[in-house]
Amino acid sequence: MDNIAKVKDFVLTFTSIFYEALPFIILGAVIAGILEEMLPQRLITRFLPRSRTLAIVIGAVLGLVFPMCECGIIPVMRRLIRKGLPLSCCVAYLLAGPIINVVVMLSTFVAFSGMENAVEPGGGPAYQMGGWWMMSLRVGLGFLVAVGTAHIVEWQYRKQGSKLLMPLAVPTKLDAKEGVDEPEEKRSAWQRLSNITDTALHDFIDITVFLILGALLAAFTRQVVTQEMIADLSRNHAILSIVLMMLLAVLLCLCSEADAFVAASFITLRPAAKLAFLVLGPMLDLKLYMMYTRVFRPRLIYTIFLSVIVQVFIYSYVTHLLWEHYAPQFMSAPAPKPKPGPASAGPPSTSQAS
Amino acid sequence: MAHNLSHDDRNAYYLNQLFTIFVCGALGGVAVMLWWNGTIALMLHPKFFLWVLLGGMTLLMLVVLRAVAVWRSVDELALVSEQTHDHDHCGHEHEPCHHQHAHGPGHAHDHEHGWAPWRYVVLLLPVVLYLLNLPNQGFSADAGGSELNRLALNVPESVRSTGQVNIGFVELQQASLTSESREYYEGKTVTLTGQYLAFSPKRFTLRRYKIACCAADAVKLDAVIMVDDKSPEKVDPDTYRDKWVEVTGRIHFFPKPGSNEFITALILYPTKDEPINKLVKIIPPPATPWVN
Numbered sequence: 329m330d331n332i333a334k335v336k337d338f339v340l341t342f343t344s345i346f347y348e349a350l351p352f353i354i355l356g357a358v359i360a361g362i363l364e365e366m367l368p369q370r371l372i373t374r375f376l377p378r379s380r381t382l383a384i385v386i387g388a389v390l391g392l393v394f395p396m397c398e399c400g401i402i403p404v405m406r407r408l409i410r411k412g413l414p415l416s417c418c419v420a421y422l423l424a425g426p427i428i429n430v431v432v433m434l435s436t437f438v439a440f441s442g443m444e445n446a447v448e449p450g451g452g453p454a455y456q457m458g459g460w461w462m463m464s465l466r467v468g469l470g471f472l473v474a475v476g477t478a479h480i481v482e483w484q485y486r487k488q489g490s491k492l493l494m495p496l497a498v499p500t501k502l503d504a505k506e507g508v509d510e511p512e513e514k515r516s517a518w519q520r521l522s523n524i525t526d527t528a529l530h531d532f533i534d535i536t537v538f539l540i541l542g543a544l545l546a547a548f549t550r551q552v553v554t555q556e557m558i559a560d561l562s563r564n565h566a567i568l569s570i571v572l573m574m575l576l577a578v579l580l581c582l583c584s585e586a587d588a589f590v591a592a593s594f595i596t597l598r599p600a601a602k603l604a605f606l607v608l609g610p611m612l613d614l615k616l617y618m619m620y621t622r623v624f625r626p627r628l629i630y631t632i633f634l635s636v637i638v639q640v641f642i643y644s645y646v647t648h649l650l651w652e653h654y655a656p657q658f659m660s661a662p663a664p665k666p667k668p669g670p671a672s673a674g675p676p677s678t679s680q681a682s
Numbered sequence: 683m684a685h686n687l688s689h690d691d692r693n694a695y696y697l698n699q700l701f702t703i704f705v706c707g708a709l710g711g712v713a714v715m716l717w718w719n720g721t722i723a724l725m726l727h728p729k730f731f732l733w734v735l736l737g738g739m740t741l742l743m744l745v746v747l748r749a750v751a752v753w754r755s756v757d758e759l760a761l762v763s764e765q766t767h768d769h770d771h772c773g774h775e776h777e778p779c780h781h782q783h784a785h786g787p788g789h790a791h792d793h794e795h796g797w798a799p800w801r802y803v804v805l806l807l808p809v810v811l812y813l814l815n816l817p818n819q820g821f822s823a824d825a826g827g828s829e830l831n832r833l834a835l836n837v838p839e840s841v842r843s844t845g846q847v848n849i850g851f852v853e854l855q856q857a858s859l860t861s862e863s864r865e866y867y868e869g870k871t872v873t874l875t876g877q878y879l880a881f882s883p884k885r886f887t888l889r890r891y892k893i894a895c896c897a898a899d900a901v902k903l904d905a906v907i908m909v910d911d912k913s914p915e916k917v918d919p920d921t922y923r924d925k926w927v928e929v930t931g932r933i934h935f936f937p938k939p940g941s942n943e944f945i946t947a948l949i950l951y952p953t954k955d956e957p958i959n960k961l962v963k964i965i966p967p968p969a970t971p972w973v974n
Binding site: 333334336337339340341343344345346347348350351352354355358435439445446454521522525526528529530532533536537540541544546547550554555556580581582583585586587588589590593595596 | 716724829893
């Protein structure tokens with residue numbers, strides 16, 4: 329393969345990651361601008377449940393009502409933290425939102441539907457997870473990891489406070505008198521529009537720079553690490569396959585809507601390794617790391633990443649043990665089907681994702 | 683207040699604003715142009731085309747509004763500068779007295795408006811690539827190498843013809859997954875379109891990529907193409923290298939050595955009526971290189 333072809337492939341990977349995320353960053357920046365200008369300072373805290381755990385749980389399932397992808401969510405989050413939404417709730421939404429939303433759940437279901445019928449060459453069942461299983465476990469594990477990490481962040485925030493945040497994400501100080509709202513100042517519509525565009529373009533520039541750097545990094549690693557390398561290395565080693573698929577999720581920087589189709593293409597890999605890939609990918613990858621640096625200080629980023637990595641690994645490994653032990657008991661072997669007739673038979677159903 | 687800022691601060695603010703307007707305008711324009719000239723099809727799944735257009739237009743709209751706002755703020759600043767500089771009633775240094783969040787060169791902001799030209803250099807990268815007409819094709823045929831080219835496979839004695847089917851790469855790959863579908867498709871004649879990946883004059887890999895969202899999630903759909911051993915005909919790698927081809931042959935599934943997967947293959951049976959150059963035809967690259 330000549331060098332020009334390599335450069336062209338690199339550029340194609342980079343631009344595709346960039347232009348796929350671009351519209352959602354713009355959308356996120358516009359929402360951020362509107363939030364900054366229009367959302368009254370105390371409104372969020374007024375509607376927040378008193379129990380922090382409940383607030384975190386609500387944050388984790390908020391994606392069902394407000395679906396946002398992992399890139400577009402970042403500028404929105406930064407402004408919401410400034411407006412007083414607790415950091416732990418934001419982290420719960422940031423981590424779980426890209427998994428627990430209807431679009432991603434549906435794409436996971438479609439990508440894996442039919443996989444439960446996969447068979448070994450000898451004709452025995454391969455005990456792969458089908459659409460329902462993969463979707464449910466992805467959502468369940470995503471929820472657990474997000475809520476667990478959010479609690480750790482809450483604990484850290486109580487100790488460290490705003491030192492964990494970049495200046496632009498630090499909550500704006502409220503009026504000195506507790507419970508008294510700042511009087512809203514009258515602004516003309518033009519003034520408001522001008523402020524919204526200023527914030528939106530500022531946030532767009534700020535996040536997009538790091539999106540580009542992350543996409544460059546991802547495109548570069550894709551030139552070096554191929555899916556075949558990971559599949560070869562992880563064959564027949566449960567722990568290694570989970571670790572390598574987690575590594576692949578970090579390197580590939582796929583959006584959560586598409587990653588299920590890539591995971592499903594690893595046909596013979598054990599299902600828990602694919603699950604680890606699907607849960608970790610939307611929470612942590614190179615491009616997200618670069619963009620997180622615009623919201624969180626390194627200490628908080630490393631706390632979140634460590635918590636996410638450890639939890640995803642443990643939950644995936646436990647799932648592996650349970651699945652391999654119990655799946656043969658509740659998944660019946662596929663009944664042999666009659667041979668299709670020579671003239672009248674149509675092609676057999678092949679609903680597996682390729 | 684606005685005029686309390688130093689001249690340098692004001693210059694840095696306006697320089698930042700101008701570069702922001704310029705760079706965002708350029709990125710918005712490029713996004714719209716990619717949609718307009720169809721280049722976006724090289725990178726993304728069709729479901730994202732409209733999003734890219736809307737994103738580009740939104741960015742352009744924001745840029746126009748921002749440009750007008752900056753233009754007006756210069757006028758306002760000039761007006762204020764002509765008035766008295768005694769604004770003690772404001773009581774603070776860096777906030778304009780009329781409102782706490784009026785964005786002008788003197789507003790009290792948490793924004794990091796420091797002049798950082800490196801950011802604009804990074805942001806201009808997609809614009810520069812567009813001007814260089816990159817990307818201008820899908821992935822090269824041998825991106826990421828071919829696993830299939832590493833495998834030793836023997837051409838079967840004969841694959842009995844069992845009729846014709848009209849299916850694509852995706853269906854054929856799916857057909858390799860179950861024994862029923864393998865049995866059904868074995869021996870059927872099919873025509874596939876893909877990129878030629880050289881191996882030897884009697885064998886090559888036909889490659890197509892499937893995407894769910896963008897080129898970064900492309901999954902290789904490879905098929906092994908083998909010429910019947912008894913035929914003297916060959917596929918010259920130098921003629922076909924890096925070309926898009928249309929291949930007609932009989933379907934056969936090889937068990938993959940050391941794995942429980944099956945490899946999809948087409949076995950070519952050239953005849954006098956259908957010589958090898960009819961069974962492996964060079965075609966122009968399709969407008970979208972992906973199967974979705």
